[in-house]
Amino acid sequence: NARMRLQQSIHTFTDLCWDKCINKISNKIDRGEETCLTNCVERFLDTSLFIVKRLEETRKNLS
Amino acid sequence: NARMRLQQSIHTFTDLCWDKCINKISNKIDRGEETCLTNCVERFLDTSLFIVKRLEETRKNLS
Amino acid sequence: NARMRLQQSIHTFTDLCWDKCINKISNKIDRGEETCLTNCVERFLDTSLFIVKRLEETRKNLS
Amino acid sequence: AQELINKINEKCFSKCITKPGNKLESSEQTCVAKCMDRxxxxxxxxSRAYISRVQ
Amino acid sequence: AQELINKINEKCFSKCITKPGNKLESSEQTCVAKCMDRxxxxxxxxSRAYISRVQ
Amino acid sequence: AQELINKINEKCFSKCITKPGNKLESSEQTCVAKCMDRxxxxxxxxSRAYISRVQ
Incomplete structure (x- = not known):
């Protein structure tokens, strides 16, 4: 189910990026924390693409 | 299965509260550690109830 | 499925022993890290056997 | 929403209840409420960042 | 009891075998035995705390 | 290989991208590439250690 997989990914990213970006609990998420959360998601997806692409290249070079 | 869910909860709480309450391994769990373990379970359940109650109030105020 | 369980164990051990043995990312895994990884797997399995054996003895003494 | 509640519970308990006492102190409740909102x-x-990337 | 064994293994390995060597030292075995009992x-x-709350 | 990719992603993101910025810096890419190989x-x-023990 696509909707459930989407929700699951959002839960996983919120968990990971919360630990990376939120240190203390204040009255609102500040600008720096918001930028960190957005960048955290985007860089994680970049890293994921980078890994898959590099694995494929390694396979091509081996065959 | 209710019995299995109960056991699973006990495993989860022992895992969590062990990390919070037990620092070094001694010959017996001391009074302080025992109190900490008991309070850890009870406060976790309190927190859980508090969160659910607050979510319901937010929903009621929105509708 | 035996093959999948084997693979799953290798993933679990790599995860655990990576955290225990690899501190910084260098150009190759060095001798010390390799020994640590191998010992980590072997000592984990030893610990596992030790625990199971000790549990069985406790049960025997109780019955 | 169960998954969200579980995550909030896990994260906010570990941030707000560092030394579990005899009751949930009002300062701990305030912390949990704020933590939950955050x-x-x-x-x-x-969600926004993820959805705008996968679209 | 499999779940309990897995948890003990995970917790006690990380507490007692900080630097895995060529064999399981007797001091490590003593530590694992104590850790297991604890x-x-x-x-x-x-269990007692949880059951008395959910009853 | 999905499980391996997920583990590499998790471990190497946490080791190499300590402060996520506006783009994946080339130094971060180099780190991820090395981390992946390691x-x-x-x-x-x-695998070798485990298989030689269970055989």
Missing amino acids: YMEAWNIV | YMEAWNIV | YMEAWNIV
Whole structure:
């Protein structure tokens, strides 16, 4: 189910990026924390693409 | 299965509260550690109830 | 499925022993890290056997 | 929403109840309430970032 | 009991075998044995606390 | 290989991208590439150790 997989990914990213970006609990998420959360998601997806692409290249070079 | 869910909860709480309450391994769990373990379970359940109650109030105020 | 369980164990051990043995990312895994990884797997399995054996003895003494 | 409640519970218990006492102190309740609001804000920010990338 | 064995293994390995060597040292075995007993004690305390709350 | 990719992603993101910025810096890419190679080396070492024990 696509909707459930989407929700699951959002839960996983919120968990990971919360630990990376939120240190203390204040009255609102500040600008720096918001930028960190957005960048955290985007860089994680970049890293994921980078890994898959590099694995494929390694396979091509081996065959 | 209710019995299995109960056991699973006990495993989860022992895992969590062990990390919070037990620092070094001694010959017996001391009074302080025992109190900490008991309070850890009870406060976790309190927190859980508090969160659910607050979510319901937010929903009621929105509708 | 035996093959999948084997693979799953290798993933679990790599995860655990990576955290225990690899501190910084260098150009190759060095001798010390390799020994640590191998010992980590072997000592984990030893610990596992030790625990199971000790549990069985406790049960025997109780019955 | 069960998954969200579980995550909030896990994250906010570990942030707000460092030394579990005889009852949930009012200062701990305030912390959990704030933490919960921050977590849901974070969830929204993460959703937006993720959805705008996968679209 | 498989789940309990897995948890003990995970917790006590990380507490007792900080630098894995060529064999399981007797001091490490003593530590694992004690850790195992403490973990089962903790499991019992947690059970009692949890069951008395959900009843 | 999905499980391996997920583990590499998790471990190497946390090791190499300590402060996520506006883009994946080339220094971060170099770190991820090295980390990925090391992780696969570690996977091979662990496999050998595990298989030689269970045989």
